[in-house]
Amino acid sequence: MSDMDEMEDGSGIVKKFMFLNRKAPHGTVYALEGLEVVLITAAFDQDVSMVFTDDGVYQLMKGIDSKGIEVKDFSKTYRALEGYDIEKLYVDQASMDARGLTEDDLIVDVTVLAVDEMANLMAEQDVVISF
Amino acid sequence: MQFGILVNEGPYSHQASDSAFLFARAALEKGYKVPRVFFYHDGVYNASRLATPPQDDRNVGARWSKLAADHGVDLVVCVAAAQRRGITDGVLGDNFRISGLGQLVEMGIQYDRLVTFGD
Numbered sequence: 001m002s003d004m005d006e007m008e009d010g011s012g013i014v015k016k017f018m019f020l021n022r023k024a025p026h027g028t029v030y031a032l033e034g035l036e037v038v039l040i041t042a043a044f045d046q047d048v049s050m051v052f053t054d055d056g057v058y059q060l061m062k063g064i065d066s067k068g069i070e071v072k073d074f075s076k077t078y079r080a081l082e083g084y085d086i087e088k089l090y091v092d093q094a095s096m097d098a099r100g101l102t103e104d105d106l107i108v109d110v111t112v113l114a115v116d117e118m119a120n121l122m123a124e125q126d127v128v129i130s131f
Numbered sequence: 132m133q134f135g136i137l138v139n140e141g142p143y144s145h146q147a148s149d150s151a152f153l154f155a156r157a158a159l160e161k162g163y164k165v166p167r168v169f170f171y172h173d174g175v176y177n178a179s180r181l182a183t184p185p186q187d188d189r190n191v192g193a194r195w196s197k198l199a200a201d202h203g204v205d206l207v208v209c210v211a212a213a214q215r216r217g218i219t220d221g222v223l224g225d226n227f228r229i230s231g232l233g234q235l236v237e238m239g240i241q242y243d244r245l246v247t248f249g250d
Contacts, residue, residue: 013240030250033172033212040232044240127239129137130247 015126016047021056022130025075026066031059032074034131042084049125050081051118052110053092057099060091060106078108092118134158135238136168139249141176142191143184148177151248152194159202166242167205168195169235170227172249175213178206180224192224199226207234 019038023030042048052060059078066073081089089110096102096112103112113121122128136155140147155165170177182192199206206227208218213229220229239245 011240015240017236017239029172036211037171037232037235041236041239044233044236046236046240127245129239129245130249131139 014045014047016049016124017041018049018051018122018125018128020128020130021050021052021059022054023059024055025059025064026069026071030131031056032072034129035074035077037129037131038081038086039084042086048086049088049090049121050086051090051092051121053095053118055095055099057091057095057101057106060089060108060110061101062105062107075107081108090118090121132244133164133166133242135242135245136165137235137238137245137247137249138168138170138174138177139172139247141173142182145173145250147248147250148174148191148195149189151246152191152198154246154248155204156198159198159204165202165204167207167234167238169238170206170208171212171232171235173216174249175208175216175218178208178213178218178224178227179222181222196225196227209235 019034021031021034025031038048038050064073064075089108090113091110093112093114103110136151138148138151142148151168155168158165177192177195179192184190195206198204208227208229210229210231
Protein backbone atom coordinates (compact mmCIF):
# COMPACT_ATOMS: atom_id res chain seq x y z
CA MET A 1 0.00 0.00 0.00
CA SER A 2 2.89 2.35 0.67
CA ASP A 3 3.85 2.62 -2.99
CA MET A 4 0.19 3.24 -3.89
CA ASP A 5 0.08 6.09 -1.38
CA GLU A 6 2.67 7.88 -3.46
CA MET A 7 0.46 7.94 -6.56
CA GLU A 8 -0.87 11.29 -7.63
CA ASP A 9 -1.48 13.13 -10.84
CA GLY A 10 0.51 16.11 -9.65
CA SER A 11 -2.37 18.57 -9.90
CA GLY A 12 -3.34 18.49 -6.23
CA ILE A 13 -7.00 18.51 -7.30
CA VAL A 14 -9.35 16.47 -5.12
CA LYS A 15 -12.65 15.52 -6.70
CA LYS A 16 -15.65 13.62 -5.40
CA PHE A 17 -15.70 10.18 -7.05
CA MET A 18 -18.74 7.96 -6.60
CA PHE A 19 -18.57 4.29 -7.56
CA LEU A 20 -21.98 2.86 -8.25
CA ASN A 21 -22.00 -0.92 -7.77
CA ARG A 22 -25.08 -2.41 -9.38
CA LYS A 23 -24.14 -6.04 -10.08
CA ALA A 24 -23.98 -9.21 -8.00
CA PRO A 25 -20.44 -10.12 -6.87
CA HIS A 26 -20.27 -13.19 -9.10
CA GLY A 27 -21.74 -14.00 -12.48
CA THR A 28 -19.94 -11.10 -14.15
CA VAL A 29 -16.52 -9.53 -13.57
CA TYR A 30 -17.78 -6.00 -12.90
CA ALA A 31 -17.67 -6.11 -9.10
CA LEU A 32 -14.13 -7.50 -8.95
CA GLU A 33 -12.63 -5.21 -11.58
CA GLY A 34 -14.63 -2.26 -10.24
CA LEU A 35 -12.99 -2.68 -6.84
CA GLU A 36 -9.59 -2.29 -8.47
CA VAL A 37 -10.57 1.14 -9.79
CA VAL A 38 -11.87 2.16 -6.37
CA LEU A 39 -8.56 1.28 -4.70
CA ILE A 40 -6.50 3.14 -7.29
CA THR A 41 -8.73 6.21 -6.98
CA ALA A 42 -8.20 6.22 -3.22
CA ALA A 43 -4.45 5.95 -3.83
CA PHE A 44 -4.73 9.21 -5.81
CA ASP A 45 -6.08 10.83 -2.62
CA GLN A 46 -9.51 11.49 -4.10
CA ASP A 47 -12.77 11.79 -2.12
CA VAL A 48 -14.26 8.32 -2.70
CA SER A 49 -17.82 7.14 -2.04
CA MET A 50 -19.16 3.67 -2.83
CA VAL A 51 -22.83 3.02 -3.44
CA PHE A 52 -24.39 -0.43 -3.58
CA THR A 53 -27.71 -0.67 -5.33
CA ASP A 54 -29.83 -3.25 -7.18
CA ASP A 55 -28.03 -6.65 -7.07
CA GLY A 56 -24.89 -4.72 -6.03
CA VAL A 57 -26.06 -5.01 -2.41
CA TYR A 58 -25.20 -8.73 -2.61
CA GLN A 59 -21.51 -7.73 -2.87
CA LEU A 60 -21.57 -6.88 0.84
CA MET A 61 -23.55 -9.90 2.02
CA LYS A 62 -22.15 -12.07 4.81
CA GLY A 63 -21.31 -15.70 4.14
CA ILE A 64 -20.33 -15.50 0.48
CA ASP A 65 -18.56 -18.71 -0.50
CA SER A 66 -17.40 -18.89 -4.11
CA LYS A 67 -15.59 -22.24 -3.81
CA GLY A 68 -18.43 -24.08 -5.52
CA ILE A 69 -18.09 -22.01 -8.68
CA GLU A 70 -14.27 -22.07 -8.51
CA VAL A 71 -13.98 -18.29 -8.65
CA LYS A 72 -11.72 -16.16 -6.47
CA ASP A 73 -13.46 -14.85 -3.34
CA PHE A 74 -12.73 -11.13 -3.06
CA SER A 75 -15.34 -10.53 -0.36
CA LYS A 76 -12.72 -9.67 2.25
CA THR A 77 -11.49 -6.72 0.18
CA TYR A 78 -14.59 -4.79 1.29
CA ARG A 79 -13.45 -5.16 4.90
CA ALA A 80 -10.03 -3.77 3.96
CA LEU A 81 -11.45 -0.59 2.38
CA GLU A 82 -11.13 1.27 5.67
CA GLY A 83 -7.36 0.79 5.44
CA TYR A 84 -7.43 2.75 2.17
CA ASP A 85 -9.45 5.56 3.84
CA ILE A 86 -12.56 4.48 1.96
CA GLU A 87 -15.19 4.90 4.64
CA LYS A 88 -18.17 6.33 2.77
CA LEU A 89 -20.22 3.25 1.97
CA TYR A 90 -23.89 3.66 1.10
CA VAL A 91 -26.59 1.13 0.28
CA ASP A 92 -29.95 1.72 -1.31
CA GLN A 93 -32.85 1.04 1.06
CA ALA A 94 -35.25 -0.19 -1.62
CA SER A 95 -32.67 -2.61 -3.04
CA MET A 96 -32.12 -4.06 0.44
CA ASP A 97 -35.86 -4.34 1.11
CA ALA A 98 -36.53 -6.01 -2.24
CA ARG A 99 -33.98 -8.70 -1.39
CA GLY A 100 -34.98 -9.20 2.23
CA LEU A 101 -31.66 -7.85 3.52
CA THR A 102 -30.92 -5.68 6.56
CA GLU A 103 -27.68 -4.05 7.75
CA ASP A 104 -27.09 -7.10 9.98
CA ASP A 105 -26.65 -9.20 6.85
CA LEU A 106 -23.70 -7.10 5.63
CA ILE A 107 -19.99 -7.56 6.34
CA VAL A 108 -19.19 -3.84 6.73
CA ASP A 109 -20.79 -0.77 8.31
CA VAL A 110 -22.85 1.18 5.81
CA THR A 111 -25.23 4.11 5.65
CA VAL A 112 -28.65 3.13 4.31
CA LEU A 113 -30.20 5.81 2.11
CA ALA A 114 -33.67 6.34 0.69
CA VAL A 115 -33.84 7.03 -3.02
CA ASP A 116 -34.18 10.83 -2.66
CA GLU A 117 -31.18 10.96 -0.31
CA MET A 118 -29.23 8.87 -2.82
CA ALA A 119 -30.19 11.28 -5.60
CA ASN A 120 -28.92 14.23 -3.55
CA LEU A 121 -25.64 12.47 -2.80
CA MET A 122 -25.20 11.65 -6.48
CA ALA A 123 -25.85 15.25 -7.48
CA GLU A 124 -22.97 16.39 -5.23
CA GLN A 125 -20.41 14.25 -7.06
CA ASP A 126 -17.87 15.39 -9.66
CA VAL A 127 -17.41 11.94 -11.19
CA VAL A 128 -19.79 8.96 -11.08
CA ILE A 129 -18.48 5.64 -12.38
CA SER A 130 -20.95 2.78 -12.64
CA PHE A 131 -20.02 -0.90 -12.57
CA MET B 132 -14.64 21.29 -22.63
CA GLN B 133 -12.59 18.12 -22.28
CA PHE B 134 -14.31 14.72 -22.34
CA GLY B 135 -12.79 11.54 -20.97
CA ILE B 136 -14.39 8.35 -22.28
CA LEU B 137 -14.55 4.96 -20.59
CA VAL B 138 -15.43 1.90 -22.72
CA ASN B 139 -16.40 -1.14 -20.66
CA GLU B 140 -17.60 -3.63 -23.28
CA GLY B 141 -16.06 -5.50 -26.19
CA PRO B 142 -16.84 -4.84 -29.85
CA TYR B 143 -19.84 -6.25 -31.78
CA SER B 144 -21.54 -8.20 -28.98
CA HIS B 145 -22.38 -4.89 -27.32
CA GLN B 146 -23.16 -1.43 -28.63
CA ALA B 147 -21.06 0.38 -25.99
CA SER B 148 -17.94 0.76 -28.12
CA ASP B 149 -19.96 1.97 -31.13
CA SER B 150 -21.82 4.52 -29.01
CA ALA B 151 -18.57 5.68 -27.43
CA PHE B 152 -16.96 6.08 -30.85
CA LEU B 153 -19.91 8.04 -32.27
CA PHE B 154 -19.97 10.24 -29.16
CA ALA B 155 -16.22 10.91 -29.38
CA ARG B 156 -16.37 11.70 -33.10
CA ALA B 157 -19.36 14.02 -32.65
CA ALA B 158 -17.65 15.82 -29.76
CA LEU B 159 -14.46 16.31 -31.80
CA GLU B 160 -16.45 17.55 -34.81
CA LYS B 161 -18.13 20.11 -32.54
CA GLY B 162 -14.71 21.38 -31.46
CA TYR B 163 -14.60 19.76 -28.03
CA LYS B 164 -11.51 17.93 -26.85
CA VAL B 165 -11.34 14.18 -26.29
CA PRO B 166 -7.79 13.72 -25.05
CA ARG B 167 -8.17 10.09 -23.99
CA VAL B 168 -10.35 6.99 -24.23
CA PHE B 169 -9.82 4.28 -21.61
CA PHE B 170 -10.72 0.63 -22.29
CA TYR B 171 -11.65 -1.54 -19.30
CA HIS B 172 -13.33 -4.89 -18.60
CA ASP B 173 -14.07 -6.60 -21.97
CA GLY B 174 -13.51 -3.17 -23.53
CA VAL B 175 -9.86 -4.18 -23.90
CA TYR B 176 -10.88 -6.44 -26.83
CA ASN B 177 -11.47 -3.30 -28.89
CA ALA B 178 -7.69 -2.95 -29.04
CA SER B 179 -6.98 -6.24 -30.81
CA ARG B 180 -5.50 -5.94 -34.30
CA LEU B 181 -6.36 -9.60 -34.89
CA ALA B 182 -10.06 -8.90 -35.45
CA THR B 183 -11.10 -9.28 -39.10
CA PRO B 184 -14.80 -8.45 -39.31
CA PRO B 185 -16.73 -8.91 -42.61
CA GLN B 186 -15.89 -6.24 -45.22
CA ASP B 187 -19.48 -4.99 -45.44
CA ASP B 188 -19.53 -4.03 -41.75
CA ARG B 189 -17.67 -1.45 -39.68
CA ASN B 190 -14.27 -2.35 -38.24
CA VAL B 191 -14.61 -1.20 -34.65
CA GLY B 192 -10.94 -1.46 -33.69
CA ALA B 193 -9.61 0.12 -36.89
CA ARG B 194 -12.13 2.94 -36.54
CA TRP B 195 -10.72 3.80 -33.10
CA SER B 196 -7.17 3.67 -34.49
CA LYS B 197 -8.07 6.12 -37.25
CA LEU B 198 -9.82 8.49 -34.85
CA ALA B 199 -6.66 8.53 -32.75
CA ALA B 200 -4.50 9.19 -35.83
CA ASP B 201 -6.76 12.02 -37.05
CA HIS B 202 -7.33 13.77 -33.72
CA GLY B 203 -4.48 12.69 -31.44
CA VAL B 204 -6.76 10.78 -29.07
CA ASP B 205 -4.82 8.69 -26.53
CA LEU B 206 -6.25 5.13 -26.61
CA VAL B 207 -5.35 3.45 -23.32
CA VAL B 208 -5.98 -0.21 -22.50
CA CYS B 209 -5.96 -1.28 -18.84
CA VAL B 210 -3.00 -3.59 -18.23
CA ALA B 211 -4.68 -5.78 -15.59
CA ALA B 212 -7.85 -6.25 -17.63
CA ALA B 213 -5.75 -6.88 -20.77
CA GLN B 214 -3.57 -9.51 -19.11
CA ARG B 215 -6.67 -11.43 -17.95
CA ARG B 216 -7.91 -11.51 -21.54
CA GLY B 217 -4.75 -12.13 -23.55
CA ILE B 218 -4.43 -8.63 -24.97
CA THR B 219 -0.69 -7.92 -25.15
CA ASP B 220 1.53 -5.37 -26.91
CA GLY B 221 1.93 -7.92 -29.70
CA VAL B 222 -1.74 -7.78 -30.70
CA LEU B 223 -2.44 -4.08 -30.17
CA GLY B 224 -3.93 -2.10 -33.05
CA ASP B 225 -2.36 1.17 -34.19
CA ASN B 226 -2.34 4.00 -31.65
CA PHE B 227 -3.48 1.85 -28.73
CA ARG B 228 -1.22 1.56 -25.71
CA ILE B 229 -1.33 -0.49 -22.51
CA SER B 230 -1.11 1.30 -19.17
CA GLY B 231 -2.51 1.30 -15.64
CA LEU B 232 -5.80 2.28 -14.05
CA GLY B 233 -4.19 5.52 -12.92
CA GLN B 234 -4.80 6.76 -16.47
CA LEU B 235 -8.54 6.32 -15.92
CA VAL B 236 -8.48 8.10 -12.56
CA GLU B 237 -6.50 10.95 -14.13
CA MET B 238 -9.29 11.47 -16.68
CA GLY B 239 -11.76 11.90 -13.83
CA ILE B 240 -9.49 14.35 -12.04
CA GLN B 241 -8.30 16.44 -14.97
CA TYR B 242 -11.17 16.54 -17.49
CA ASP B 243 -14.50 18.33 -17.27
CA ARG B 244 -16.57 15.18 -17.86
CA LEU B 245 -16.00 11.44 -17.68
CA VAL B 246 -18.54 9.55 -19.77
CA THR B 247 -18.99 5.79 -19.32
CA PHE B 248 -20.19 3.45 -22.05
CA GLY B 249 -21.15 0.00 -20.85
CA ASP B 250 -23.86 -2.22 -19.45
